[in-house]
Amino acid sequence: MKVLFTGFEPFGGESTNPSAVAVEQICLLPPPTGVQWQALILPVEFRRSATLMQSCISSWQPDLVLCIGQAGGRPQISLEQVAINLLEARIPDNSGWQPSGEPIIATGPAAYFSTLPLKAIRQQLQHNGIPVNISYTAGTYVCNALMYQLLHHLSAMSSCRGGFIHIPYTPEQAAGKPDAASMSVAVVVQALLEIVRCCQQYSEDIAAVGGTLD
Numbered sequence: 641m642k643v644l645f646t647g648f649e650p651f652g653g654e655s656t657n658p659s660a661v662a663v664e665q666i667c668l669l670p671p672p673t674g675v676q677w678q679a680l681i682l683p684v685e686f687r688r689s690a691t692l693m694q695s696c697i698s699s700w701q702p703d704l705v706l707c708i709g710q711a712g713g714r715p716q717i718s719l720e721q722v723a724i725n726l727l728e729a730r731i732p733d734n735s736g737w738q739p740s741g742e743p744i745i746a747t748g749p750a751a752y753f754s755t756l757p758l759k760a761i762r763q764q765l766q767h768n769g770i771p772v773n774i775s776y777t778a779g780t781y782v783c784n785a786l787m788y789q790l791l792h793h794l795s796a797m798s799s800c801r802g803g804f805i806h807i808p809y810t811p812e813q814a815a816g817k818p819d820a821a822s823m824s825v826a827v828v829v830q831a832l833l834e835i836v837r838c839c840q841q842y843s844e845d846i847a848a849v850g851g852t853l854d
Contacts, residue, residue, distance in 0.1 A: 651684035690789035705802035715821030716771035718806035723787035728780035752791035754803035
């Protein structure tokens, strides 16, 4: 199984982005038996990030694409269930573009759903003591746009699965942010390894209770 990890460069005034650090670190480790993996670091730009990712998918032909990004206000690993066809940027991207109320793909559907076995992954991470939830919003910034464009691209590739995972601040980032939750890069790398193993094991998701009341 060929696994493509994507992470992002820093944005929003941060000097680092742990999504990039984590995917680079995991790709320095020996992969599980039967797995090849590589990392791709993307710009925090609505247009270029998807173009670079799609080019890598076309050339490397992975079986699994795991896009990783930071959502600093969250206290756990967030397994994103859905990406919506909306560009709504509270801050400009790193190219200076700040779209508002535009579709990502004018002729695309309103939403795409992750093709990862999210409930099985949640179960596996919880079993390993890693804080995790299934999230029903990936926001409206570059992370959501990349997830949407990934799943749009993969909709014509039945042999490849993909999805998006948000991670918290690192302890170093959270140190200057009162009451901010954090997670070490080492724990994120462990989580990514378990996610790959879970995707190896489960071609279909497990039956388990999910959802939210708010």
